[in-house]
Amino acid sequence: MHEISLFDEATETVSSSSDFMQAFMQYVQPRCQQMVESMGHHMAYDAAVDQGISQYLVNLYNINAIKTDATWYVEHGMFTQKAIMHMEDAALSAALPRLEELLTAMEVEPYVWSPIISDKRWEEFSKTLPVYSSPQAQVPVARL
Incomplete structure (x- = not known):
């Protein structure tokens, strides 16, 4: 409905104008990205449903x-x-609660380079970080 409405509104606006180019430049051109x-979104939704993508992921996609x-x-x-906020x-x-299951099913690990993808990768990454330290400073202790 969203897609059809955007295109119908653009068509109506341009066709009812006495100056097609002016109406197109003022109304359609600034909305081209949104229309595309x-x-x-429509195509991605249809493809996800056709491929049997998890309804949890489809719902996340839809709300976004x-x-x-x-x-x-x-x-x-x-x-x-x-x-919308509640959705x-x-x-x-x-x-x-199904995040691990969903990520495993999508087989994303080979394509994700971020070390935060797993505890093991994070531990390996943190071992490569330089450690900076300073000599122990004597901090006077306040006595009450």
């Missing part, structure tokens, strides 16, 4: 897609800002 992203243009959803009476919380709360 809306198509991408909604948040990219939350104003549209609120303006069209689909959600309130509060409802995000629900999606995160449902996915978090």
Whole structure:
């Protein structure tokens, strides 16, 4: 609905104007990225569902897609800002306990270079960090 609405609104605005180019430059051109992203969100959602991606991940994706243009959803009476916040919380709360399972299923480890991906990698990384120290300074102890 989001994608169709953006394109319909652009078409209506441009076609009802007496100056096509002026209307296009003022209305459509500044919204091109948003319009293309809306198509991408639709395509990514369809592909995820077709591939059987975990519903937890699909829900996380959906809420993030909604948040990219939350104003549209609120303006069209689909959600309130509060409802969007609750949807995000629900999606995160449902996915978090399954994080290890989801990451394992996606086989992301070979593609993630950050050492924080696992305790083992973090421990190995922390051993490579330089250690800086200073001589022990004598700090006077205050006596009461």
